[in-house]
Amino acid sequence: MRFQLRAAGVLGLLAGATRAIQVDFSSDGMVTQHLSKSKTNSKPESIKSTASTIAFGLLKYYTGNNTGDVPGNLPDPYFWWEAGAMFGTMVDYWFLTGDETYNAVTMQALLHQVGDDRDFMPQNQTRTEGNDDQGFWAMAAMSAAENKFPDPPADQPQWLALAQAVFNEYVERWDTATCGGGLRWQIFTFNNGFNYKNSISNGCFFNVAARLARFTGNQTYADWAEKVYDWMSDTGLITSDFKVFDGAGVEKGCQDIDQAQWTYNAGIFLHGSAVMYNFTGGNATWKQRTQGLLDQTSSFHFENGIMVEKPCEDGGFCDIDQQSFKAYLLRWLAGTTQMADFTFDTIMPLLKSTADAAAKQCTGSPSAAEFKGKPGTACGFQWTKSPQFDNLVGVGEQQSALAAVMYNLVQKTTQSGKAPVTADTGGTSQGNVNAGASMQDKTPNRLEPITTTQKVAAGFVTTAIALSVMGGCFFMIK
Numbered sequence: 001m002r003f004q005l006r007a008a009g010v011l012g013l014l015a016g017a018t019r020a021i022q023v024d025f026s027s028d029g030m031v032t033q034h035l036s037k038s039k040t041n042s043k044p045e046s047i048k049s050t051a052s053t054i055a056f057g058l059l060k061y062y063t064g065n066n067t068g069d070v071p072g073n074l075p076d077p078y079f080w081w082e083a084g085a086m087f088g089t090m091v092d093y094w095f096l097t098g099d100e101t102y103n104a105v106t107m108q109a110l111l112h113q114v115g116d117d118r119d120f121m122p123q124n125q126t127r128t129e130g131n132d133d134q135g136f137w138a139m140a141a142m143s144a145a146e147n148k149f150p151d152p153p154a155d156q157p158q159w160l161a162l163a164q165a166v167f168n169e170y171v172e173r174w175d176t177a178t179c180g181g182g183l184r185w186q187i188f189t190f191n192n193g194f195n196y197k198n199s200i201s202n203g204c205f206f207n208v209a210a211r212l213a214r215f216t217g218n219q220t221y222a223d224w225a226e227k228v229y230d231w232m233s234d235t236g237l238i239t240s241d242f243k244v245f246d247g248a249g250v251e252k253g254c255q256d257i258d259q260a261q262w263t264y265n266a267g268i269f270l271h272g273s274a275v276m277y278n279f280t281g282g283n284a285t286w287k288q289r290t291q292g293l294l295d296q297t298s299s300f301h302f303e304n305g306i307m308v309e310k311p312c313e314d315g316g317f318c319d320i321d322q323q324s325f326k327a328y329l330l331r332w333l334a335g336t337t338q339m340a341d342f343t344f345d346t347i348m349p350l351l352k353s354t355a356d357a358a359a360k361q362c363t364g365s366p367s368a369a370e371f372k373g374k375p376g377t378a379c380g381f382q383w384t385k386s387p388q389f390d391n392l393v394g395v396g397e398q399q400s401a402l403a404a405v406m407y408n409l410v411q412k413t414t415q416s417g418k419a420p421v422t423a424d425t426g427g428t429s430q431g432n433v434n435a436g437a438s439m440q441d442k443t444p445n446r447l448e449p450i451t452t453t454q455k456v457a458a459g460f461v462t463t464a465i466a467l468s469v470m471g472g473c474f475f476m477i478k
Contacts, residue, residue, distance in 0.1 A: 057373025135204025324396030
């Protein structure tokens with residue numbers, strides 16, 4: 001994952017109407033297409049209709065289906081991993097709303113980025129791709145398998161096999177030479193960040209392993225999920241009171257822990273723990289872990305029932321990547337309710353209050369260069385300031401608002417028996433336990449020589465995250 005800083009507060013103009021989107025949370029309703037750009041809504045919309053409006057604005061940022069562009073890629077300044085995360089959101093959007101509008105472009109994007117070895121390591125990304133980058137695409141494929149998103153043609157890679165390919169490569173990259181195990185942030189030695197073991201990379205491994213265990217019934221996946229969680233706990237990246245810290249450097253044996261707590265780190269381990277609770281038939285250890293992570297999440301990552309990104313939001317310096325993190329915690333909170341029903345009464349009120357605040361931020365009318373959705377429906381980032389629009393717009397903001405609204409539909413889908421399937425409960429996606437090329441075939445020697453310019457660029461990117469985290473820690477201390 002790559003990070004890039006962005007100035008705030010100058011990106012858009014306030015909409016003429018400050019209540020462009022109002023949500024009736026008592027109505028799931030029907031999806032309505034919002035192709036007109038000249039009207040604002042005067043009465044509350046259903047959840048599905050609101051989600052449709054926000055999704056329309058989100059997909060207007062995507063250019064990969066334009067002539068001459070690359071399917072699956074978002075334009076600058078967005079990095080490859082966020083495109084994978086976005087299409088994972090769109091798989092869930094279809095599942096929750098039944099709206100097939102974006103299915104074709106979602107399938108095209110996911111399949112185009114699988115790479116020659118069908119493992120989400122395409123040649124145009126491999127040079128700078130990290131373990132977490134690959135993981136977000138793998139989790140999108142896993143969601144497609146669990147939600148019975150239409151299967152690809154038989155001659156194309158299949159959703160389950162794609163997730164298995166990434167799992168197999170994670171196993172090969174598990175590094176016991178430093179810190180007693182764990183995945184490094186970067187895959188290749190020439191990338192800055194190779195000497196950092198971060199929670200989100202290991203969270204991707206944990207989450208994919210847990211979900212593969214549940215979907216396939218294969219204990220090997222469950223054993224690896226347990227191994228990853230235990231390593232996180234033993235290292236101190238997950239504390240005894242279930243704080244999830246960002247990562248640690250291998251040079252000091254992972255003793256120099258960066259204690260920034262990001263929403264998506266908490267969410268990925270919460271959801272994976274709930275999946276393990278479900279897979280094990282209610283194991284007490286996994287219940288304790290799920291409850292502990294939920295308690296810490298609900299107390300730290302929310303203010304008055306509204307989700308916040310504490311390491312950077314109050315200071316106003318969340319970068320482009322960080323402005324999307326809330327979307328993934330929302331996804332994993334909703335998924336947790338499907339896997340562990342004892343979490344429902346805690347999570348659903350948080351989803352509703354956050355969605356209400358997020359929707360009230362969807363009032364922006366920035367320039368057409370910044371937002372091509374319906375005027376008055378560009379979504380902001382700092383939801384605690386609602387209904388005041390904060391002038392922050394982009395893929396992360398729009399995706400997070402969509403997640404906030406649409407995951408309120410999770411109760412209806414669960415009650416109707418549409419919870420994520422397994423191979424034994426209706427899953428149709430075909431797997432391959434041996435999927436994925438050996439990492440021995442993905443050495444730097446296989447790639448074209450990396451240039452000095454590219455090394456320097458990678459250095460700037462890593463410096464950006466370092467500065468951002470340092471600033472975030474300063475504001476947390478204050």
